[in-house]
Amino acid sequence: MSDAMSSPFDDIRRLITTMPGPDEAAVEAVQARDRQLTKPAGSLGRLERIAEWLAAWQAKPTPTVDRPLVCVFAASHGVTAKGVSAFPSEVNRQMLENFAAGGAAINQICAAYGLGFKVFDLAIDMPTGDITEADAMDEKSCVATMAFGMEAIAGGTDLLAIGEMGIGNTTIAAAIYTALYGGSAEHWVGRGTGVDDEGLKRKVAAVEAAIAHHNASLKDPLEVLRRLGGREIAAMAGAILAARLQRIPVILDGYVATSAAAVLHAIHPSTIDHCIAGHLSAEGAHQDVLTRIGKVPLLVLGMRLGEGSGAALAAGLVKAAAAVHRDMATFGQAGVSERLS
Numbered sequence: 001m002s003d004a005m006s007s008p009f010d011d012i013r014r015l016i017t018t019m020p021g022p023d024e025a026a027v028e029a030v031q032a033r034d035r036q037l038t039k040p041a042g043s044l045g046r047l048e049r050i051a052e053w054l055a056a057w058q059a060k061p062t063p064t065v066d067r068p069l070v071c072v073f074a075a076s077h078g079v080t081a082k083g084v085s086a087f088p089s090e091v092n093r094q095m096l097e098n099f100a101a102g103g104a105a106i107n108q109i110c111a112a113y114g115l116g117f118k119v120f121d122l123a124i125d126m127p128t129g130d131i132t133e134a135d136a137m138d139e140k141s142c143v144a145t146m147a148f149g150m151e152a153i154a155g156g157t158d159l160l161a162i163g164e165m166g167i168g169n170t171t172i173a174a175a176i177y178t179a180l181y182g183g184s185a186e187h188w189v190g191r192g193t194g195v196d197d198e199g200l201k202r203k204v205a206a207v208e209a210a211i212a213h214h215n216a217s218l219k220d221p222l223e224v225l226r227r228l229g230g231r232e233i234a235a236m237a238g239a240i241l242a243a244r245l246q247r248i249p250v251i252l253d254g255y256v257a258t259s260a261a262a263v264l265h266a267i268h269p270s271t272i273d274h275c276i277a278g279h280l281s282a283e284g285a286h287q288d289v290l291t292r293i294g295k296v297p298l299l300v301l302g303m304r305l306g307e308g309s310g311a312a313l314a315a316g317l318v319k320a321a322a323a324v325h326r327d328m329a330t331f332g333q334a335g336v337s338e339r340l341s
Helices: 008-017 024-034 046-058 078-082 091-101 105-113 139-151 169-181 197-217 221-228 231-245 255-267 286-293 309-327
Strands: 068-074 116-121 159-165 250-252 275-277
Touching: 008 139, 008 221, 008 231, 008 255, 024 046, 024 309, 046 309, 068 091, 068 105, 068 231, 068 309, 078 197, 091 116, 091 159, 105 116, 105 309, 139 221, 139 231, 159 231, 159 255, 159 309, 169 197, 169 221, 169 231, 169 255, 169 286, 197 221, 221 231, 221 255, 231 250, 231 255, 250 255, 250 309, 255 286
Parallel strands: 068 116, 068 159, 159 250, 250 275
Antiparallel strands: none
């Protein structure tokens, strides 16, 4: 394809082909040290796998979680006009102010676990198009928002947790999943912020209308993103890609954050190999999505808050896994007898 015929999405596709893979030598180094630590082999279960995952994607034989960062991307959605949320759209701006004042749940979780925290306002006073009757974004603005997400981690981190905030975005995520995986809208739609039965019907109707309106153009995952997605989902997709290029492991939050990963997975499954699922959301068919993208959640707490809360809690576990691997004594250091052969 000539430059005159290329599109902004082509740059994203080319970028994906340049992404580094796991560092197997670093994984082997972690496994070798693990065999010398003062514990029975395999006794720390998934914590041992987490240390290997960190090493693989940081390319470090001794993985670190010294600068963990939670990034929350906030946006607004035109589909809220269809009555798909229990809360009005002005809550978006109010919640941004709450984040800034340190009053949200995510503020407390980050403080408890020593996590950095950044919030990004993605033109929150300008809703994207109502997906039941228009494109959410054009291609240029979608790619620009992905690029913004890529820049969000420019300050440096060794572990990234991504989350979002945006009234109406569980409807957006459900539409993305319906487009990517098929099936009925009812399967993918949940109660979000707590809509009643009539609100749930409106959400289902909105997703059905969106799929019908865009149906002819939903074979390309990036078209799904721009037509049905939101700025926060595009930015999270960009952050995931940038993290891979910079060898930063990523923890996904819940139902909405996973939709950004699902779009990238649909382009090529290996695109999200450096990501783990922080938790299983109580929203919608999140378990179905995680199964499809090959992720087993670290936590199952019945949460559906969003704002990076589940990913931040999981980051505490990841920090613990790195600390245990790094700081446990070996049999030789502790003078503990090794297992008899």
